[in-house]
Amino acid sequence: MSRVGVIGVGHGRFGRRSDATVQELAFEAFRAALQDAGIERKELDASIIAAVPEYHKQRSVAGVVQEYLNLNPLPTWLTEAACAAGSAAVRTAWMAIKSGLHQVVAVIGCQKMTELATADILALMGRVGEVQWESVFGTTFPGYYAMFATRHMHDYGTTHDQLLQVAVKNHHYGAQNPNALFQKEVTLEKAREGEPVASPFCVYDCCANADGAACVILASEDRARALSKKTVWLDGLGCATASMSVLRRPHLTGLPSAVGAVQQAYRMAGVTAKDIKVADVHDCFTIAEIMAYEDLGFCEKGQGGRYIEEKRSYIGGGGVAINVDGGLKAKGHPIGTTGVSMTYEVVKQLRGECGPRQVPDADIGLTHNVGGIGQYCFVHVYKRD
């Protein structure tokens, strides 16, 4: 079976990017990825664009990006799976190559989040939950995850301090990531004083909206071996869904979609949770990272709070090094871009290029990208040669 690999990655700065349109953000990341791959535009066969378009003034995002990147007349279209749009695009590119239709495909996550007023963003995000039966009663995005947190605390004794320790870790690493929105440390004491958002969450439990773009270039095994000496292989893919209505979920202390997706990805890649050295997981809220520890099999169910309290998800902590780029919490969360940004980080880690944030002996890595409130989850397993 021939493989599909990542031959180049690029990443722009996340933040309030009023200096750039969505196509200009895309170009920053795209140019960096081409340079990283050491290839020219003419090697590409197609692009897949990840974005959640309703946050943009500009619609038909794939079209405007394709033109600005001078990629006409190559094929392009957009994928969307709420906050997992980026991973849906990586999966689509993998399929495009594996199907034989294309050989080299650029995946570009590009998202503006700050063109709308905050209240409008919150209203849009609430509609990522079920509109007919749930959001009419006032559910918000933080409110959904706050319910998950409350139930996790109730069932497993997880504490708010444990939740906040996720934020402390991710800000610690974000402070070392020049692309992150927040590049400063946060102490547990400081985090405890955060303004309340949705009980039990304060602001330090919540990731921040940000503009930003990232790009990864995938190639068939033949083309990858011809073009690159540092290919990282995408060997395991998983995608699963769960009911959007939380009232139909079997429980609220984890994401059934994540459990399903990771089982597929591990099986396809021939690995288990024990083989993973580094992972970028979807920490839109602190509880989401704790649930990910458990859903991905890095610890037993209910032990996620202890896992972070014991600093096992730090580099050298004895567990899997998680979100050592700062995660959504410190990098910011340009929703269409996030899955591509995760891929960028894991590829850089597997290539040993992360400097002070490098995870030792990182040979197998994973991305875990959740859409909405867990109605989608995409898990990808990467290996170096």
Next chain:
Amino acid sequence: MSRVGVIGVGHGRFGRRSDATVQELAFEAFRAALQDAGIERKELDASIIAAVPEYHKQRSVAGVVQEYLNLNPLPTWLTEAACAAGSAAVRTAWMAIKSGLHQVVAVIGCQKMTELATADILALMGRVGEVQWESVFGTTFPGYYAMFATRHMHDYGTTHDQLLQVAVKNHHYGAQNPNALFQKEVTLEKAREGEPVASPFCVYDCCANADGAACVILASEDRARALSKKTVWLDGLGCATASMSVLRRPHLTGLPSAVGAVQQAYRMAGVTAKDIKVADVHDCFTIAEIMAYEDLGFCEKGQGGRYIEEKRSYIGGGGVAINVDGGLKAKGHPIGTTGVSMTYEVVKQLRGECGPRQVPDADIGLTHNVGGIGQYCFVHVYKRD
């Protein structure tokens, strides 16, 4: 090379569907497609959803559809390429199967267009053109195509009567299609009296917004042969893009993306324009169908007006039978659904199931689905056994 085929199709009624949510529309089409295929839900591996989400109150459309169709935990995500979203989904499903990742995939186009006020819809549609340099000057969707029409008239002597004859034909066939929004004939005399929209267009030059859904089920050759005796094969795929800014187009009398896409699709399927017996083409405005005749090679450049005037695109007219389901013009245009609806019609024609609208000896058919103002075009070629 193994093939990928369509084993089942379903189509709901297009129109102002205030009786149904987007997931209910999806279910109508999905249930019909399962029944048509003679399979149960458990045969499916995944779904791909086509929609343009910003017209909906409900976001995360793929998630809500997947739940309502009882397809959790199967993978799903959404594709968007403006009005070509449906064909992007068919292409994605083809790739999913051909890559070996999935065997049987449901493609569901589902679109609400009437939840928003007409003025808001027009504003959103204007943003499908280039926002930074064009739509700020007041370009609208009809305005773009009116420019194409004006130039076509100038360069080739195309007349407004010829444009309106496209509408006359499509309403003629729409009157025989129980799923169409408009099921009545329109005479040329009546069409000439239409209210002006954007010179030279009157209302009869323009398709209408509609809600609606369609579903097609694709399968690998192995699974198709096991499950179905009436598979129609998707043997040629083409996708190309052009600049979104019309100011950067080489000309305004056709779509470079359509020319690029059809060349790919003909080559891949091993056919030429002469082999096509039936086609569904993207007649969002009357000029768009005339440009399609030319871009797809059904007639010489500039002869599109004459092609319809001579009724060559009618059944038995001596040319390719085009939009004999009524096209966007008479069926209505639920933008994310349209590409799937086109696929439905071509499959039904190739199976010989179109009753009074049946094209004789329809063995090879084509869909031509344009996104936005031609920044995307997808062409698919279908064959029966």
